[in-house]
Amino acid sequence: MAIRPSSLLAERAAEVDALVIAGRELPESGCAILAVGGYGRRQLFPYSDIDLLLLFESEKLALANKSVISDFLRRLWDAGLRVSQSVRTPAECVEVHHGNPELNVSLLDQRYLAGDRNLYDDLARRLPRFLQASREPLVRNLSQLARERHAKYADTFYHLEPDVKETPGGLRDYQLLCWLDQLRGGAPDPSPELLDAFEFLSHIRRFLHLAARRDSNVLTFEAQDGLAEESHDGDAAHWMRGYYRHARAVFRAATRRLEATEAKSSSLFAQFRDRRSRLSNPDFSVVRDRVHFREPHQLDHQPDLALGLFEFVARHGVRPSLDAEQQIAARLPRLAERGAAWTALARVFTLPHAPLAVRWMHETGALSAVFPELAHIECLVVRDFYHRYTVDEHTIIAIENLLKAPGPYRDLRAEIERPAVLLLGILFHDSGKGSGSSHVEVGVELARAAMARVDMPAADRETVEFLIERHMELSAAMQSRDVYDPKTARDLAAIVQTVERLKALTLLTYADVSAVNPTVMTPWRAEQLWQLYLIVYGELTRELQSERVAAAPHPFLEGLPTRYVRTHNAAEVQRHLALAAECETRGVAVDINRREAAWELTLIAPDRPGLFAAAAASLSSFGMNILRAEAFANRAGQVLDTFTFEDPHRNLDLNPSEIDRLREIAERAITGKSDVRELLRNRPKPSLPSRKARIQGRVSFDDAASQTATLVEIVAEDRPGLLYDLASAISESGANIEVVLIDTQAHKAIDVFYLTADRAKLPPERQSALAQSLERATQPA
């Protein structure tokens, strides 16, 4: 740029000054003409409005000159100027206009053009005093306006076709910073970085005005091509990265300043902020609602400290300080070299404020230091009709949407066992964009490399690959398949295979579609997706009972539900086969293992009435909390039951010999050698937290779900021993448990039993008797 755009704007302002001054025919006394707004500060774009303030000594004088004023304005219009004028008395200029904050703001940039100099001088004297005295309401109005404007653009500057004036990080935000300087009583004092951004944005806005020959500020794809060509700066996508760099500088400066001013003006906020400073710990301190490193130089020796900061962000929802950001940014190569372990990343991704942490990892560059595979989607513009944001921003908005998902999607999210895996799937779902070839295949490749490097468990890797590979499956089905055609459900069930994957894919679809632009996820569409989820869920639960393994390499596997094969890897199957062999010789086999935060008990035994209840009872008698359970039977009548449980008193950790005792007790109970009721007499009394919102127990029977069994679904408030009570109510009624799937979310237990009596569905009278006893069991203790 040979000539600075700002001087071109000033030239234009000077031209207009001359026209206005020449065209005026107003009384010389009691009236003055002021330039205000952008024109006032000599930043006049070719087709912007000319903001004039006609200052009249009194309202009466203004009314008397009504026709003179309109003649004057008409002359300016005829000269080709788009005038936007207001007529005010000095008194009106020095009062706070809550309904019209723009008027107060426009006066910050006023300058004298012509007319009664004394009248103007009087206002010029009063104005600084007014601004000083009304600083607080003016700042409040200004920041409210800015916040509303940001919200209109979803609080992001990563728009594919941004409005260079209004979008976050645009000229309006630059101006906001200047105004806040002025309201503090000084002159605008932008940093060199902001001045650069201002020149860059001004150049674009001039270009847009001249191209459209009107006040048009949207940086369209067409204009991006034109500007890229003009600057000889590679292609438009590359040129746009420059735009985002400048917009980011402006937006971040503006939001920081807004936060600082808002914090000052709200004592309630200050109290909250001070309370948050108590979150400080030996590594991090929270000052003014931002996290700082206590000893930043430690970062040189412990690169993991950077990830520790993001874990803090994810846990407490407090953003990093500017210092912390810069300290991390300065050490990115080290972080990249060192890499990150999945265990550490999963901790960040599982915490409640994970989206905020991911956003700041992205902002500081830490995300692409850990996952260089994501670097090429940064600020990447992929042009289509629907997407509104760059690929990286779309991805982060999707992660945020996951946490904001309403209604049934919120419940579904609570059922996700490994949220960190789902989050990684979203993070990489579009990582293949911009590569030229199929973005799905490339995305899977990129994710595969990244997951191997961070050493993610194999089963989780498979889930992520599945999610990326199929991330468009459900939205495609919504558009092109008849949801109520049974074939749709069958086809999709064959693709997703398990309920767990279906849940993750449904949530990913919800997050992905709603991150395309703020209006695309209408209630209509959300409902369509939910319908699709329901029919596929129904299909998968139906299959649970009816789809069985037919030909298997080992007789033990024959007749197990196909779900078994889909949810267990080769190593687990080997372990189960070893247990089956043990069962052959001993009549029962029980295995207890640590599973990350929980424990798992696996048992194989010949089926007998009350077996499942007995196993559940032996765990309850030890004070264990059952989180999930599955029970399957094979063709030979052997059962394979798996219980995932939590050990609230860390009994098994602290006394390893207790593991053997638990196994022994379980084996005796399973084989019927000890009385289960006797066991439970000694069980620790349940201590339930008193909660106002109790979960109402619900029992429902479904005969249509399976061809050979009756499905019972029970939703109840979880409590110790609940599963035993339910299972023994079923056994006592003489029904046989074929398949069980037990899940808990917070205090809610969700249990699905497939029951038969004499190898058939339960007759209606048995169902109603059983319903009563199950309902009794779901009553809180």
Added chain:
Amino acid sequence: MKKIEAIIQPFKLEEVKEALKSIGIDGMTISEVRGHGRQKGHKEVYRGQEYTVDLLPKVKLEMVIDDSRYEEVVQKIATSARTGKIGDGKIFVFDVAEAVRIRNNDRGDSAL
């Protein structure tokens, strides 16, 4: 001039649009709607909770066509939206008294 209003299955939208494009019709208004006709909806059970899906998601197409072509358009929509099952939707045709292009005040057929 006739106004055509068609309520169709959402998954048929692309097909119908393509079919109309093939006979040169590409101006239309599309909205996401809910409703039911004789296909009364049904009950779903999820997590032990029964809930009725009585208003089914549908798509509504609206367009105004000059008199000489509306039969052809109605036929095109009907054949492309048909699956033969309950819930395929309906087409309504209305007489239109006047059309005005806001930009230049064109009237009648030339405003379409």
